[in-house]
Amino acid sequence: xxxxxxxxxxxxxxxxxxxxxxxxxxxxxxxxxxxxxxxxxxxxxxxxxxxxxxxxxxxxxxxxxxxxxxxxxxxxxxxxxxxxxxxxxxxxxxxxxxxxxxxxxxxxxxxxxxxxxxxxxxxxxxxxxxxxxxxxxxxxxxxxxxxxxxxxxxxxxxxxxxxxxxxxxxxxxxxxxxxxxxxxxxxxxxxxxxxxxxxxxxxxxxxxxxxxxxxxxxxxxxxxxxxxxxxxxxxxxxxxxxxxxxxxxxxxxxxxxxxxxxxxxxxxxxxxxxxxxxxxxxxxxxxxxxxxxxxxxxxxxxxxxxxxxxxxxxxxxxxxxxxxxxxxxxxxxxxxxxxxxxxxxxxxxxxxxxxxxxxxxxxxxxxxxxxxxxxxxxxxxxxxxxxxxxxxxxxxxxxxxxxxxxxxxxxxxxxxxxxxxxxxxxxxxxxxxxxxxxxxxxxxxxxxxxxxxxxxxxxxxxxxxxxxxxxxxxxxxxxxxxxxxxxxxxxxxxxxxxxxxxxxxxxx
Numbered sequence: 001x002x003x004x005x006x007x008x009x010x011x012x013x014x015x016x017x018x019x020x021x022x023x024x025x026x027x028x029x030x031x032x033x034x035x036x037x038x039x040x041x042x043x044x045x046x047x048x049x050x051x052x053x054x055x056x057x058x059x060x061x062x063x064x065x066x067x068x069x070x071x072x073x074x075x076x077x078x079x080x081x082x083x084x085x086x087x088x089x090x091x092x093x094x095x096x097x098x099x100x101x102x103x104x105x106x107x108x109x110x111x112x113x114x115x116x117x118x119x120x121x122x123x124x125x126x127x128x129x130x131x132x133x134x135x136x137x138x139x140x141x142x143x144x145x146x147x148x149x150x151x152x153x154x155x156x157x158x159x160x161x162x163x164x165x166x167x168x169x170x171x172x173x174x175x176x177x178x179x180x181x182x183x184x185x186x187x188x189x190x191x192x193x194x195x196x197x198x199x200x201x202x203x204x205x206x207x208x209x210x211x212x213x214x215x216x217x218x219x220x221x222x223x224x225x226x227x228x229x230x231x232x233x234x235x236x237x238x239x240x241x242x243x244x245x246x247x248x249x250x251x252x253x254x255x256x257x258x259x260x261x262x263x264x265x266x267x268x269x270x271x272x273x274x275x276x277x278x279x280x281x282x283x284x285x286x287x288x289x290x291x292x293x294x295x296x297x298x299x300x301x302x303x304x305x306x307x308x309x310x311x312x313x314x315x316x317x318x319x320x321x322x323x324x325x326x327x328x329x330x331x332x333x334x335x336x337x338x339x340x341x342x343x344x345x346x347x348x349x350x351x352x353x354x355x356x357x358x359x360x361x362x363x364x365x366x367x368x369x370x371x372x373x374x375x376x377x378x379x380x381x382x383x384x385x386x387x388x389x390x391x392x393x394x395x396x397x398x399x400x401x402x403x404x405x406x407x408x409x410x411x412x413x414x415x416x417x418x419x420x421x422x423x424x425x426x427x428x429x430x431x432x433x434x435x436x437x438x439x440x441x442x443x444x445x446x447x448x449x450x451x452x453x454x455x456x457x458x459x460x461x462x463x464x465x466x467x468x469x470x471x472x473x474x475x476x477x478x479x480x481x482x483x484x485x486x487x488x489x490x491x492x493x494x495x496x497x498x499x500x501x502x503x504x505x506x507x508x
Contacts, residue, residue, distance in 0.1 A: 039168065044175045048276050049336070051179035052269070055186055055195070056337040061265030063192040068268040069129045069256050070137040070196075072249045073121055077114045077145060089156035097219075104153045104218040111149020118142035129256055133192065140196050147203040153218070154210035166213040173209060178202030250389050251403055254396040267400050269337065270347040274325060274355040303425050307367065311422075311435035315360040319443035320479045322356020327450040327475065331468040343400070350404035354411040356443065360436065361414040364421035371424065380417035387413055434487070442482035446475045 056064075089095055089103060122138035125131075158167050182198025190197070251271075256264045325332065329348040333341050368377035388410035395406035422432055450471050461467045 043172050045276060047172075047175050047179055049273065051183060052272065053336045054183055056269065056341060058183070058186040059191060059194070060262075061269075061340065062261040063195065063265070064268050065256065065261030065263070065265035066131060066133055066137065066192045067195045068252050068264050069125075069131060069134045069261070070141060072252050072256070073125060073134075073138055074118060074141055074144075075249050077118045077121075089153070089160070095160075098221055098223050100153050100157070100216065101219050101221045102223045103156075104150075105222050107152045108149045111145045111147070114145040114149075115142045118145065128253075131261065137192065137196055140193075141199065144200050144203040147200075147207060150207040151210055153216060154207070154214050157214050157216055158210070163213070170206060170209040170213065174202045174206050177205045251392045251396070251407070254392065255400070255403065258396060259400070263343075263400060266341065266344040267347055267403070269341065270344040270351055270404070273348065274322070274351040304427060307363070307422065307425065307427070308431060308435060311363050312439075314363055315436050315439040316483065318359040319356050319439040320446060320475065322352045322354070322359065323443040323447040324352070324450075324472070324475050325355075326350070326352030327447045327454075328468055328471045330454075331464055331471060335464045335468050346401045347404040350401070350408045354404075354408040357411045358414050360439070361418040364414075364418045367421040367424060368417075373424070376420075377417065380420065384410070384413045384417070438483055438486035441486055442479050445482050446479045449478050450475055 089099070118138055119142045122135045122142070125134045125138060155167075158170075178198045178201050180198075181201035182194045185194030185197050188194075252264065252268065255267050326349045329352065330345050333345050333348060337344075365377065368374060388407070391406040391410050392403055395402040419429070419432055422428070453474060454467075454471065457467045457470055461470060
């Protein structure tokens with residue numbers, strides 16, 4: 001049935017409401033966004049880890065190694081997709097309909113070009129990895145870029161309006177669909193192709209749901225002047241994407257070439273587990289904070305207060321998760337993946353410590369972006385990338401564990417841009433210590449306690465499942481007790497978030 005005039009008018013009004021950033025009820029909207037973000041990350045993390053556990057028993061380590069090799073190429077192409085279009089739309093206080101249309105068609109054209117690039121590059125991968133199956137994988141996976149090019153405007157509009165409930169449903173449905181397709185094909189014996197099929201399925205459902213929740217429909221209009229006016233900012237985002245690519249793929253490239261698909265499979269699954277934690281927690285929180293910080297960038301006092309609460313919250317969540325993964329790695333791997341994956345235990349131990357630190361410090365990124373200091377953020381990333389790539393290159397000659405140690409040591413560099421970001425808004429060392437030290441100290445005590453008790457659990461429990469469950473429960477009891485002893489602010493921050501979420505539910 002066609003829409004009535006009134007329904008069409010309401011839908012147009014919904015899109016127009018995103019043209020100007022609104023800071024009304026910002027605390028409540030940020031708290032609600034954080035609530036949906038945490039719910040979404042919990043469900044997505046459970047789904048992803050659960051699906052990986054199933055797929056690890058249906059597929060071989062080499063299958064994961066092959067897909068990791070293909071990812072080195074697809075991530076290279078994804079650099080250009082991350083050209084800052086949606087980030088610029090989120091950061092600007094005011095946008096227009098013409099700008100939305102321009103970004104939509106620019107993103108769609110870019111997605112098509114990237115798909116063609118990946119398809120053409122697939123014929124050269126035999127020279128890089130000497131595995132012919134990687135070429136065939138890329139010829140299928142290139143389709144994902146055409147689909148993903150349709151989503152940036154929808155994501156930007158939903159984020160500007162802080163429609164985190166809708167974003168929650170889009171993301172959780174995409175993850176479930178992706179996992180379900182991959183598991184189905186793997187159970188039917190399709191091997192590595194099941195992983196590629198799942199990835200494409202997740203991309204397909206995203207734009208469909210986005211268009212359902214956000215009634216934006218692109219017009220046949222384009223303004224090259226707008227693209228030129230944002231070129232400098234977009235280039236900085238693109239530069240940041242290049243560095244992110246190098247940081248994320250140099251180790252995969254070196255291990256794939258020198259140690260082969262099996263070793264890369266162990267390494268990639270260890271990194272995927274910890275990356276899942278970081279991407280499902282710190283990055284969604286950044287997505288909540290970016291529009292929130294952008295709307296109060298001129299109010300220094302509110303900015304400082306909001307940042308300290310957000311920084312404490314992020315560190316409170318990330319330190320125990322990262323340290324916990326490190327502490328229980330030798331029980332987690334055989335329980336979750338099976339005995340064929342035991343070689344990834346030492347890698348996972350160091351990656352857990354690394355992700356705890358990197359994710360807790362990641363609040364610096366939305367600070368730089370919200371204040372339109374993308375180029376400054378890029379400078380810090382350049383230095384960090386040079387350091388990390390150099391360390392990984394040297395360590396790759398000494399095996400998987402050496403690379404994992406290098407990644408952990410390289411994560412310490414993130415303290416430098418973190419401090420620079422908070423100084424930009426008038427905060428200093430004392431504020432940084434107040435946000436980081438209590439949760440880090442509580443997580444360290446939890447980590448040491450689990451390591452001390454671990455030999456005893458091997459005599460108490462025969463089953464690895466029971467040992468893992470006891471270690472997790474022990475950590476879940478020790479960490480909050482230590483945290484409350486070290487600082488009272490963390491309890492009040494949690495209470496603040498819960499009260500805001502509950503009050504928003506009562507007013508809906």
